[in-house]
Amino acid sequence: MTPDHAFPVAQRDAVYRAIRERRDVRAQFLPDPIPAEVLARLLNAAHHAPSVGFMQPWDFLVIDSLEVRRRVHGIFARENEKGAQRFSGERQQVYRRLKLEGIVESPLNLCITCDRTRGEGPVLGRTSIVETDLFSTCLAVQNLWLAARAEGIGVGWVSILDQDELAEVLGLPERVYPLAYLCLGYVSEFLDQPELARSGWRQRLPLTDLVHGNGWGHALEDEALQQALGEVARP
Structure with a gap:
């Protein structure tokens, strides 16, 4: 007999539920603030992500300043217009109808960065694939996202940004890459399917x-x- 390390059924099902019901939230944010103790739990979940060589390359920039968020939204607006121009006809019309961010509407923004020099010297496991620092940081994003869903908090990843401009707004050192810009907040609802699937943009x-x-x-x-x-x- 092998040891039974499985979670009890209810706990196991909750993990799968968080994975299945996680959504990229853009338009359902409520203004209610996230309590400090809840945000701390989310950040701790992200910090417990696995990382190659245990390098832990992430940092977390908590952004509640409306001024900073408006500057980031300006970057989004410019890049989103460029994105729209990449499509034509009906596809462009659908694109323009999509809500692709909640930078100002959400009560909190979070930038998860990757310090590409962390680990001091050769990092165990990174000697062949140098991008493993970026991969590891993505795991921190997913940890936070699933924990947020369990807490009833929506998360939206804003990927339509100029990373160099974003780094300048946030005052990042040259060695630090702004990997994920996230919008966080309680929501009025979690959609029953991903928004891009519901809009007909693409299906699973x-x-x-x-x-x-x-x-x-x-x-x-x-x-x-x-x-x-x-x-x-x-x-």
């Missing part, structure tokens, strides 16, 4: 099309796994 790909066996494009030899994949992917 079938999981069974994305799992390969022993090499790219090879079918799974385990028929039971293939069947199980189809079952878990059902709504």
